[in-house]
Amino acid sequence: MSTDDLNLVPITDPHDERVADYVRLRDVSLRRSLEVEQGLFIAEGEKVIRRALAARFRPRSFLLAPRWIDSLADQLAAHPEVPVYVVSEALAEEVTGFHVHRGALASMVRHTRWQQADLMGMQRLVVCEDIVDHANVGAILRSAAGMGWDGCLLAPRAADPLYRRAIKVSMGAVFSLPWARVESWAQVVPQLHEAGFLTLALALDERSRPLPDVAASLADDQRVAILLGTEGEGLSRRWIEQADQVVRIPMGHGIDSLNVAAASAVACYALGPSGRPSAEG
Template sequence: MPVLRVEDASDPRLSDYRDLTDVALRRVIEPAGGLYIAESAKVIARAHRAGHRARSFLVQEKWLSEVEGLAGEAPVYVVSDAVAESVTGYAVHRGALAAMHRPAPASLAEVVADARLVLILEDIVDHTNVGAAFRAAAGLGADAVLVSDRCADPLYRRSVRVSMGTVFQVPWTRLPAWPDAAPLLREAGLHLAALALADDAVPLDVFAADRPERVALLMGTEGDGLSRRALEAADTIVTIPMSGGVDSLNVAAASAVALWALR
C-alpha cells in the first residue's frame, strides 16, 4: 500500500477528487464504465466487500488506519483537513474518500432472475432520493433495484453516502425505455405495480393482502409522478391511503412504505 503525503491542493494526482460538489464536472471523470467516488471508511469497506476495485484513496492522517486493509496496491494520498477541503470543495468530515473503478453493468435478466420484490425508479433526478430509496430497498427486503436511463446515478457520491453503501449490496441495473421494458419484466414473471394517484387505484394494504408472487414496484417523481408509458405498462395501479390533506409522500418514503407492506 503506497502511502504518499501530499501538501499541495493543485497536485495532479488528486484530480479524481477535485470539485466534487459540481455534478457537471463529476460527469467528466465519472462516465459510465469510468469512476465513482466512495466516501467514508464504512462505505469504502462495503464497496470493497462487493468486489469493487479502488484506483486511489484520499484520507486525512487520523483515518489512515481505517483504509489500510482495503487499499491493496492502490496509492493512498494523505492530506491535511485544509487540503482535503480545498480539493473537494467541502469539509470532508468523514475523513476518507476513494476513487473506485465502476464494475461492468449487470444485465436485466441477471438482476431480476430470482427476484420476488423489485423496486423500479423512473426518472428520479435527486441523488439523495435515489440513495434513500436504495437504503429502503436493502433494509426492507427488495431483491433488486432497476433505474430508468434518466434516473440519477446510484454511484454518484451523494447517492452512495445517503444509501450508507447499500447501493453495493442490492443488485441493480439500468432499465430499457418504455414500452420495451414491459415485456422483459413480464418474461421474468414480474407483476408491475405502479404507485400512483388514480380513481381506480387499489389501496396498498388491499394489494398486499393478496400480492402476486413476484412484484415490481414502479416509483416516479414527486412532481410529475410516473410517465404515461409507465402507467400504461402497469398491471395494477396502487396507492398509499393518505390523510390530513396530504396526497402523497416523498418518493423515498413511499418506497419504504410500499416495500414494508410487501416484504
C-alpha cells in the same frame, strides 16, 4: 501496524494531477462526465469505503487526512499497490470543494455488475422511472435492500447510484443490492410482464387501489415489480397505463403524497417479506 508497510504519498499541491479524481465533488455536472469518462466513483467515509472494498470494488487510490490512516490501515495494507494520498484537511477541502467531515475518500474503479437480464429472474424488483435526486435513489436502494427486495431497475434518466451522495445515503446498499439500467423505457414494463412479474404503479389515479388491499391479495410466490416515479411529476402516463395495477398509500390530514423515499419504504414493507407476520407472531 507500522505505517511503513503502506503506500503513503504526501500531497501538498491542490492541483497535483495525482489527486485529479477528487476535484470539485459537489459539482454534479463536472463529476458526471469526469466519473464516467475516467471509469471511477468516489466512496466517502470509513464505513462506506469498507463496504465498497468488501463488495470487491477495486480502489484506484485513497485520499486521507493523517488522522484517518490508522482506522483504515488494515484495508490500506491489503492493497499495497494502491497509492494513499495523505493531505491536510485544508488541502482536502481545496481539492474537493467542501469540508470532508468523515476525513476519508477513495476513488474506485466503476464497473457495471448487472444487466437488466440478470434481474429479470428475480422475485421482487423496484423500478425507478425518472428519479433524478441522488439522495432519493440512495434512500430507495437502502430501503429495498433492507426490506429484502432483490434488485432495482433504473430508467435511463434516473440518477446514478454510484454518485457519491447516492452511495452515502444508501449506506453502501448500492454495493450489495443488484441494480441495472433498463434497456428501453418504453419496453421495460411489457418485458416485466413477459418475465412473469405483476407490475404495480405507485400513483394517484382513478383506478388506484389502496396498498393494504393489494398487499392482502398477493400470493406468496407472486413476482412483483413496483414502479416509482419522480416526486414532482410522478410516473409517466405510459408506465401507469402499462402497469397491471395502480396502487396508492391511503392518506389523511389533507396530505396528498409522501416523499418518494418514504413511499418506496412503505411499499417495499407492505408488499415484501418484511411486512408478513412471522411464524411466531
